[in-house]
């Protein structure tokens with residue numbers, strides 16, 4: 001087992017990275033929440049069997065749990081599903097020591113995490129990610145929330161987990177499209193922080209797609225460390241540093257929202273979003289075309305899209321972008337590459353330039 005520590009003073013926690021170790025999980029859960037007696041396990045319909053293994057582990061260390069199952073998919077990141085979780089917590093009844101355990105992908109983590117952040121003004125949260133995307137990104141760093149019809153994650157909060165338990169054996173059953181979607185966020189770390197990691201992904205694309213266990217462990221561990229490094233320095237996205245994790249996401253959230261949260265998976269939108277935002281950087285004279293070309297080649301090798309769908313209206317996409325959390329006084333801000341491995345937050349990018357890129 002490897003451990004990645006996220007150092008956040010009193011909110012510090014461990015990310016445990018393992019492969020099939022249910023006994024280890026129970027001890028980890030007990031360490032992360034020493035006083036918990038009761039838990040709500042939140043999961044989705046596709047991963048109920050993993051949730052029941054987790055529930056048995058909790059029981060073995062004296063934590064009795066109930067399970068709340070939400071339908072699989074992005075539509076569950078809604079205020080209506082959140083209310084149902086509040087009902088389940090009230091029914092338990094939860095007290096301030098009750099643990100929320102999110103077993104699933106980013107949808108379950110963001111939704112269950114936001115219920116934990118807000119019920120009784122905050123409950124301890126344990127993340128048990130079962131998708132690649134959740135292992136490398138959403139389970140780490142404390143962003144929780146739900147969508148609004150007018151924009152992704154418009155309702156949410158920062159609420160750090162007490163621990164993250166990653167078992168890469170869960171990835172064996174993950175559908176191919178979901179696995180590829182997670183790879184988009186992995187590529188993101190290479191572009192924003194680590195050119196050597198980007199080269200590793202280029203050189204090992206076939207082994208990664210074949211889910212070779214050593215490559216999986218490496219990409220999950222490296223991604224968690226890279227994300228933790230950013231979160232440790234700017235936990236609540238106040239200095240602008242954490243915004244680098246939003247590379248590709250201004251476009252991506254446009255694609256997801258205009259697509260009605262069903263057309264594309266999050267990682268697919270991020271892949272096309274990174275290419276669009278890299279093209280913006282080119283047009284602003286910040287990078288040579290070669291930097292975009294390398295991203296296009298790697299994302300294509302991973303079977304990910306590199307441009308939005310032609311039917312998505314430019315003005316509808318821009319309208320969503322104006323509501324992006326990085327916007328200030330209605331002006332768009334983008335995270336743009338300066339070279340492979342480094343990005344900057346750039347103010348006042350003209351909407352006309354964005355239109356031009358969206359139309360190409």
Ligand SMILES: NC(=O)c1ccc[n+]([C@@H]2O[C@H](COP(=O)([O-])OP(=O)(O)OC[C@H]3O[C@@H](n4cnc5c(N)ncnc54)[C@H](O)[C@@H]3O)[C@@H](O)[C@H]2O)c1
Pocket residue numbers: 044045046047072073074077104105106107108110130131132133134137138139140141142143144152170171172173174175178181182265266267
């Ligand atoms: N909080 C953050 O920092 C953060 C970061 C990145 C993404 N996100 C959010 O995460 C969400 C996307 O997460 P996701 O890609 O994990 O999608 P998801 O949660 O919808 O899971 C994808 C699909 O895979 C299924 N599944 C999960 N684990 C499985 C397994 N082991 N075997 C078989 N099927 C399995 C799920 O039931 C679902 O159908 C988006 O809402 C995105 O906005 C949040």
Ligand SMILES: O=C(O)C(=O)C[C@@H](O)[C@H](O)[C@H](O)COP(=O)(O)O
Pocket residue numbers: 137141143152153154185242243245246249325
């Ligand atoms: O953790 C972060 O910070 C991120 O931006 C990670 C993103 O991959 C993730 O999609 C996040 O949910 C986007 O957050 P938002 O604040 O733009 O809604």
Ligand SMILES: [Zn+2]
Pocket residue numbers: 137185249266270
């Ligand atoms: Zn993302």
